[in-house]
Amino acid sequence: MLENNLIGFLGNKEFLPKDFDEFNSTNRLRQLFLSLSNNILKSYCHFSKYEQKKLSNCSLENAFKYKIKNLLPINFIKTDKKTISKNFKICINSTIIINNYLNSTNKKTIFISNKHLLPIAKLISICFINNKMQLLIDKHLLFHEFVLKKIKKLHSDKIVIDLGDSICIKSKDFIGLKIYTSWKDIEVKKPNIKDELESAIKSIKKGEFYQIYLAYPKNNEFTKQIPVYVDELKNKEYQIKAIPYSLRSIIKN
Template sequence: MLSNNFIGFDETKEYLPKDFDEFNSIIRLRQLFLSLSNNILKCTCNFTKYEQVKFAKHSLKGAFSNKILNLMPFSFIKTTKKQNINNFKLCVNSTKIINNYLNPNKKNLIFISNKNLLPVAKLISHCFVNNKMQLLIDKHLLFHEFVLKKIKKLHRDKTVIDLGDSICIKSEDFVGLKIYTSWKDIEVKKPNIKDELEDAIKSIKKGEYFQIYLAYPKNSEFTKQIPVFVDELKNKEYQIKAIPYSFRSIIKK
């Protein structure tokens, strides 16, 4: 059984987060996934704003299939008598992956993935598994990368460090701020923040940081910062807040 932590698609079956905030339709939820996947696949695959809107009207499988087709070497090679075939560099591993994708009935598994592959071969190796289209990504990772990108853009004058489970912001005249990220549907009256809060408390007790934010996706109920007070830290100087992060910029045209 697939964990609820993963979103994406397996052939025609789609695993999308439940409706929240402005993402109240399957089309917008697909658009959300296509945009967030850019931060994971990065230079291998980048869906433009136009493509996100266009492809979200169809299945995620169709979106990635079309993206693969657009990235194929032969999609932009024009055959003319003057063309010098020596100008085209052949990548053997990429060719194998592309051929296996175009001829899945041969039952050759696609497993090669390295930095030297053509972008289209890299994309195929990511989302063509066991001779079928599939791409499932941990939603917590998707949210973490989204927040990281936002913070880097917002704090260009500071040092932003990706710590894996959290993000740190520092500068010469700034003590530092630590942000823990998690994709959870936060209920204001009874927020499920136990795990992130325990990490925050440990960090404060170690004297690493005294200002810590817990970042979660914004929803219709969770729209404002929530200050968090901890009894065992009452004798320490600290600040913990639950912070809502909005995805709405993704659907702005």
């Protein structure tokens, strides 16, 4: 179900993934979300390692309120007049968004914004909806972006392509590797990998790739690679593996 795939917050209600690996407390799960959200909101919002750890002690709602307040300038141009300096180029959209957030309960003051405050306006627009703080993100997307970032760093000498449902690694001397990502709690004896496996089989049959990895978050049980063998591919040269991907670097200092 879609709601089971969304993590984040809706007002003071939090939707966090269940405990896994070393993320065995509410604080660490909040820290996990703040870190993973960086990969989605990176152009206008970034929680430093220090902020992730510090803000995990409060609700996610208050963490994003803190971030917005921290990003806003100390001084605004305040006016109750229609005239503005000719040297000041107003950004109408940013002005409306920031005013709506700051004055949701008190609309006596008008704050004028220019393009330099556009990133703040974007952050407000994505997590302040209908006068309520909320931000819910698909966990599969969060995990996909985390894996993509790691792969780009690890294979900086190769071409890494984000295919949306998967990630491709190629180079002149390398035939290629395809990685399907999904945030699932994998049970080694009975892994739930049907959907990703079907995609992998189709890709191999098309002759696009013969080496495919299925990446999932590492947990206490799923700690090693699992080779996957498919009867209908027995006459083809291929390699499919379920790979545990550790998120522990997020909580390491």
